[in-house]
Amino acid sequence: xxxxxxxxxxxxxxxxxxxxxxxxxxxxxxxxxxxxxxxxxxxxxxxxxxxxxxxxxxxxxxxxxxxxxxxxxxxxxxxxxxxxxxxxxxxxxxxxxxxxxxxxxxxxxxxxxxxxxxxxxxxxxxxxxxxxxxxxxxxxxxxxxxxxxxxxxxxxxxxxxxxxxxxxxxxxxxxxxxxxxxxxxxxxxxxxxxxxxxxxxxxxxxxxxxxxxxxxxxxxxxxxxxxxxxxxxxxxxxxxxxxxxxxxxxxxxxxxxxxxxxxxxxxxxxxxxxxxxx
Amino acid sequence: xxxxxxxxxxxxxxxxxxxxxxxxxxxxxxxxxxxxxxxxxxxxxxxxxxxxxxxxxxxxxxxxxxxxxxxxxxx
Numbered sequence: 206x207x208x209x210x211x212x213x214x215x216x217x218x219x220x221x222x223x224x225x226x227x228x229x230x231x232x233x234x235x236x237x238x239x240x241x242x243x244x245x246x247x248x249x250x251x252x253x254x255x256x257x258x259x260x261x262x263x264x265x266x267x268x269x270x271x272x273x274x275x276x277x278x279x280x281x282x283x284x285x286x287x288x289x290x291x292x293x294x295x296x297x298x299x300x301x302x303x304x305x306x307x308x309x310x311x312x313x314x315x316x317x318x319x320x321x322x323x324x325x326x327x328x329x330x331x332x333x334x335x336x337x338x339x340x341x342x343x344x345x346x347x348x349x350x351x352x353x354x355x356x357x358x359x360x361x362x363x364x365x366x367x368x369x370x371x372x373x374x375x376x377x378x379x380x381x382x383x384x385x386x387x388x389x390x391x392x393x394x395x396x397x398x399x400x401x402x403x404x405x406x407x408x409x410x411x412x413x414x415x416x417x418x419x420x421x422x423x424x425x426x427x428x429x430x431x432x433x434x435x436x437x438x439x440x441x442x443x444x445x446x447x448x449x450x451x452x453x454x455x456x457x458x459x460x461x462x463x464x465x466x467x468x469x470x471x472x473x474x475x476x477x478x479x480x481x482x483x
Numbered sequence: 484x485x486x487x488x489x490x491x492x493x494x495x496x497x498x499x500x501x502x503x504x505x506x507x508x509x510x511x512x513x514x515x516x517x518x519x520x521x522x523x524x525x526x527x528x529x530x531x532x533x534x535x536x537x538x539x540x541x542x543x544x545x546x547x548x549x550x551x552x553x554x555x556x557x558x
Contacts, residue, residue: 235555305534405545412548415555466541473538 221433222441230430233422238343238415258341265327269320298322298468306472307479314475317358318468325351325410326464332418333456340460343414345407352407355471360399363478372478398477406470413463417456424448496554503550510543 220228244255276291284292298319303311325342332340341347363372376398377391428445431438518536522529 301530305530405542408552409541409545409548412552416548416551462537466537469534469537470541 220430222431222438223433223435231426233419233426237418237422257339258344258347261331261337261339262328262341262347265324265331269323269327273323294323295319302465302468302472306469307476310479311472311475314358314472318472321351321355321471322464322468325467326461329410329414329460329464330457332414332460333421333453338421340414340418342410343418345411348407348410351410351467352403355406355474356403359471359474359478362475366479376477402474406467410463410467413459417452417459421449421452421456424452494554496558499554500547500550503553504547507543507545507547511540514539514543 220231240256240258242254242256243260246253246255272287273291273294276287280288295315299312299315302322303315303318307314328342328347329340331337332343363376366372367375373395377394378387379390379394382390424445428442428449431441431445514536518532518539521532525532
């Protein structure tokens with residue numbers, strides 16, 4: 206279980222500013238995103254490795270399933286404490302994201318947006334949760350899996366609602382554009398809708414969490430490294446410690462915002478697939 | 484000039500990220516500045532404005548994030 210609590214692979218105990226062993230600042234790099242494997246099993250020749258992010262994702266999924274099952278299992282007219290919390294979450298997704306973006310027609314997709322938002326938010330939140338301190342979305346596979354799901358959803362909705370020919374012509378030829386411009390615009394629109402959209406969706410989430418984790422680690426390692434009996438050391442440790450607290454608060458903001466943006470963009474892609482005018 | 488570039492040491496990825504952040508920085512500033520202005524002028528349209536503001540923000544920010552990821556990918 207040692208891999209679950211390691212602060213940083215790069216920081217060695219006893220490495221301080223002006224210390225005897227004369228080590229420089231151990232800047233954390235990409236190695237802080239690698240975790241030791243806890244378990245491993247093979248099915249049909251494919252090896253699955255269980256490490257800390259996998260466990261965190263499984264725990265978060267279980268937590269979401271249990272919480273919302275409890276909240277909505279026996280709905281009552283006068284909601285209890287758990288039910289009213291669940292309803293608050295539902296109303297937030299419906300009014301702030303779905304109805305604003307898609308309109309009434311989007312009520313069918315609230316379940317998808319709802320699960321997406323709370324899953325992304327919770328696994329992002331693991332980045333500052335004491336004991337976990339790592340957002341699995343900082344590893345590229347998790348956002349990619351979510352983005353592929355979103356891509357399949359909006360492509361399927363578009364193909365089903367508008368038909369394959371109308372879907373692509375509506376996508377590539379926006380109305381009111383002069384004919385010569387279309388020569389350049391049509392391929393750009395196609396590439397941006399089909400290829401760039403899921404790519405940036407995944408990159409955005411991953412890069413934000415990656416940067417946040419790296420930033421927090423840099424300041425924590427700096428606080429530990431600067432802890433030494435000198436003026437610069439004491440002041441630096443205090444400043445770094447304060448920065449850790451501020452950055453943790455900032456991270457919480459970013460995590461919520463990224464989950465919101467991820468869901469909002471999904472909703473707007475679905476809205477684009479549903480509507481016929483552009 | 485070439486000698487000067489040869490003298491530059493350190494991580495080029497950091498410089499690349501700095502360059503990549505210029506455009507999105509300006510863009511995000513414009514988006515939120517105009518968004519706040521629009522909300523101040525028409526507070527009843529808050530929902531629509533905020534939502535479009537975040538979509539624009541997300542698109543502009545993607546460029547800076549690509550610049551952030553690129554040095555890690557192309558090491």
